[in-house]
Amino acid sequence: MTEQDIDRIAQGYRAFVDEARPTSPLYARLAEHAAGSPTVLEFLAALPTGKRQPNLLLGALQFLGGAPGDGAELDRRITDDAERLRATMLTRATQTNEPARCGALLPVLAQLEGPLTLIEVGASAGLCLYPDRYGYDYDGVQVGPSDSLRIRVETSGAVPVPAAVPEVVARIGVDLNPLDPADPGDRAWLRALVWPGPVADERLRRLDAAAQVAAAEPATLLRGDLVDRLPDALGFAAPGSTVVVLHTAVLPYVPGDVRARFAETVAGLPVRWLAQEPAGMVPGTGERPADGWGNEFVVSLDRRPLARSAPHGGRLEWLGDGLGASPA
Numbered sequence: 001m002t003e004q005d006i007d008r009i010a011q012g013y014r015a016f017v018d019e020a021r022p023t024s025p026l027y028a029r030l031a032e033h034a035a036g037s038p039t040v041l042e043f044l045a046a047l048p049t050g051k052r053q054p055n056l057l058l059g060a061l062q063f064l065g066g067a068p069g070d071g072a073e074l075d076r077r078i079t080d081d082a083e084r085l086r087a088t089m090l091t092r093a094t095q096t097n098e099p100a101r102c103g104a105l106l107p108v109l110a111q112l113e114g115p116l117t118l119i120e121v122g123a124s125a126g127l128c129l130y131p132d133r134y135g136y137d138y139d140g141v142q143v144g145p146s147d148s149l150r151i152r153v154e155t156s157g158a159v160p161v162p163a164a165v166p167e168v169v170a171r172i173g174v175d176l177n178p179l180d181p182a183d184p185g186d187r188a189w190l191r192a193l194v195w196p197g198p199v200a201d202e203r204l205r206r207l208d209a210a211a212q213v214a215a216a217e218p219a220t221l222l223r224g225d226l227v228d229r230l231p232d233a234l235g236f237a238a239p240g241s242t243v244v245v246l247h248t249a250v251l252p253y254v255p256g257d258v259r260a261r262f263a264e265t266v267a268g269l270p271v272r273w274l275a276q277e278p279a280g281m282v283p284g285t286g287e288r289p290a291d292g293w294g295n296e297f298v299v300s301l302d303r304r305p306l307a308r309s310a311p312h313g314g315r316l317e318w319l320g321d322g323l324g325a326s327p328a
């Protein structure tokens, strides 16, 4: 463990403070404390580099007994419960699965010629593979089944709110570590990844309802890397369907060279490519934010930016004057 390591970790936690503040003031306070706490920083520095991030530490703490109420409790928990905490952080990963992101995908999917095969890379438990099974409320305009969970979306610009959900005939997910929406342990971990704050209850209700939908109609979930498993995933496409390769909140986790290979591979396939990622993660979608995530995602189809969305869904700003979803 070097001083450089400690500085780098503290910097990461300081950057997280601004990201967390709007939706989770508690996480913002805990991250601020962590950035200056030798107890926390030394604990983190003893973990492998990919296992030190705020989301993972705070998720593991929630998983093991709830979020600490303040910095003093954070230090105490890290000292008293170090072994369990380390084991959880080593075996689990940040795999937040937010079905509300479907609110930004639906207006694009509904414009494509159906029926659709959806292939989601970085699917986590696959909860974004059911855009046709959820109900939506776009500024009061209702879309989709009325007996399912309801995803509320605040819109601006000419969002092409669809009259109906598209027909989905095959759902395939790829993930380094697919989670099982029917497994109580995986569901508990997904719940622990929801940041405590004013919108947490709503997010947890949505997560539980979406996990039920997914468990009742299991998708084909393949384990492995998004480039390596793409050919296998394509093998599960329904004949005669439009194949959509989609991903949301995945590419910042993928090393730059793999990201470039993925972009090249997808661009060469007879598929539509729908992404909801921080700017610049998909070629042609703008400048990459300094912290790798930023406060907005870009929704793009076949590399063409169509809209901006809140990272966890709930807000959608259309950039053009309507459809914009012309073939690439």
Ligand SMILES: C[S@@+](CC[C@H](N)C(=O)[O-])C[C@H]1O[C@@H](n2cnc3c(N)ncnc32)[C@H](O)[C@@H]1O
Binding pocket: 093, 094, 095, 096, 097, 098, 099, 101, 121, 122, 123, 124, 125, 128, 174, 175, 176, 177, 224, 225, 226, 227, 247, 248, 249, 250, 253, 254
């Ligand atoms: C933040 S989660 C997003 C989950 C889901 N797309 C959503 O928006 O709710 C990122 C997911 O990407 C997966 N992932 C990261 N790198 C990957 C790779 N190279 N290949 C496949 N999956 C990957 C992680 O395991 C994780 O489940």
